[in-house]
Amino acid sequence: MLRLPRVFHFGITSKLFIAVLFTNVVTAVAVGFGVRAAFDSGFEQYIREREDQRLSRLADVFANAYRQAGSWDFLRGNDELWIQLNHVVRPPRDGERHPAGAGAARTLQEATPAVDSAFAARPLVPPVGGNPIARAPGPLRPPPSVVLDREGRLVAGDAMAPSELRRRPITVDGQQVGWLAWPVRPTAFDIVDRRFQADQWKASSIVFLLAVLLSAIVAWFLSRGLLAPVKRIAGATRKLADGDYSTRVASASHDELGALVDDFNRLGNALAKNEALRRNFMADVSHELRTPLAILKGELEAIEDGVRPADRGTIASLQAEVARLGKLVDDIHDLSLADVGGLAFHFEDVNLGALVRDAIEGARAGIEARGLAVDLAAAAPELHVRADPARLGQLVFNLLANSLQYTNPGGTLRITLRRHDNRALLLWEDSAPGVPAQALPHIFERLFRVEGSRSRAGGGSGLGLAISRSIVEAHAGTIVARDSDLGGLCIEVQLPLAQASTP
Helix, strand or coil, X not given: CCCCCCCCCCCHHHHHHHHHHHHHHHHHHHHXXXXXXXXXXXXXXXXXXXXXHHHHHHHHHHXXXXXXXXXXXXXXXXXXXXXXXXXXXXXXXXCCCXXXXXXXXXXXXXXXXXXXXXXXXXXXXXXXXXXXXXXXXXXXXXXXXXXXXXXXXXXXXXXXXXXXXXXXXXXXXXXXXXXXXXXXXXXXXXXXXXXXXXXXXXXXXXXXHHHHHHHHHHHHHHXXXXXXXXXXXXXXXXXXXXXXXXXXXXXXXXXXXXXXXXXXXXXXXXXXXXXXXXXXXXXXXXXXXXXXXXXXXXXXXXXXXXXXXXXXXXXXXXXXXXHHHHHHHHHHHXXXXXXXXXXXXXXXXXXXXXXXXXXXXXXXXXXXXXXXXXXXXXXXXXXXXXXXXXXHHHHHHHHHHHHHHHCCCCCEEEEEEEECCCEEEEEEEEECCCCCHHHHHHCXXXXXXXXXXXXXXXXXXXXXXXXXXXXXXXXXCEEEEEECCCEEEEEEEEEEECCCCCC
């Protein structure tokens, strides 16, 4: 099948960068829309409240002027005064300019002689130079509001349909004398307000872009920093898979990534140890197989050349080597089955004391040949365990073979069997030679034999105790080795008691 090349390849760094950046952008957009909605609502409310306050002050100005004039005649047809009074409480829009304050006062004085000097003398509006909003000179625009008398007739301003007006009463000494009306608009914003709003949104857009850029920078460094140990582990894993078991990853962190690095290093140590054990095992197995094969080959060649006669003694020697070779193959087979959990077990109630005594009687000839004294005085005659009798017999045979193989002639073998905390305790002790303290933790490793007094010269494959440990562990028991007070080795085995033996 034709496979198209991938144009885009997103690694975990890119994915994490995109995820963090996308999260920050979505958060920024959500916050931006929230701020915009709050700003629009709050700013428009602020403008409306400002406009209401201006109209309230304007109503007070007209009420004060009406109180001084006594009627609306001072304002009818006087558009200039109408505009001036409106701009007393409203700042000029862009392009407008205020006339001099004294000119506005003169206009009011000429139209309403009853206005007192204090009201007329003060400037109604600030001059152009004192108002930063007035940017360019120009004529004042007509205000959007109108003044109506008490009957609703137009006094000043442009006439508008009554349905388009909102009204605020103008009262003088508690009596309504007219109305201040203004058109209903969808918004109270003017040009300056719109410009302020636009400036705010421009500034918000710049802040948003800077936030996105900062988020991208932070996401980039964050993704690279977090995934740097992962990349080192990935590279080290590839080396480990290629057989470089010395690969390790350095880490100074104490978080989950640091724990992952520690686990990886422990894995590397375990693989290196297992590889060393595998190589040693293969070397030892080849050596153990080569020894009986070399003897068989030499014996057969001697018979073929007529050096040795093919008599009963020669045949017995050949059979002994074949038996040794067969025993080694059987042990290797049992160990391989134990490694994969393939050893077959058929559990039943087994009298451990009787099984030990039968094994001793079966090996009586070998024991007498070595001149060993067997002490069974401390072996309980009736102690039942839940076990496979064949595998348990193999365990006892391996322990006995180990003692016969390595104990000096004329030594002692002491076997203790008793109940201990609802478990059967078997102590197998022999006399000198002993095992060095540094070798005791390795006594149950396959093909391990102690150099020195318990050396290869004594023979044996070094698999018996390894098989014994597998059998004990399969029975949910424990097996340990320590020094014996007889001068040799003490092996302690604990097995669960059968139901009939439990109190």
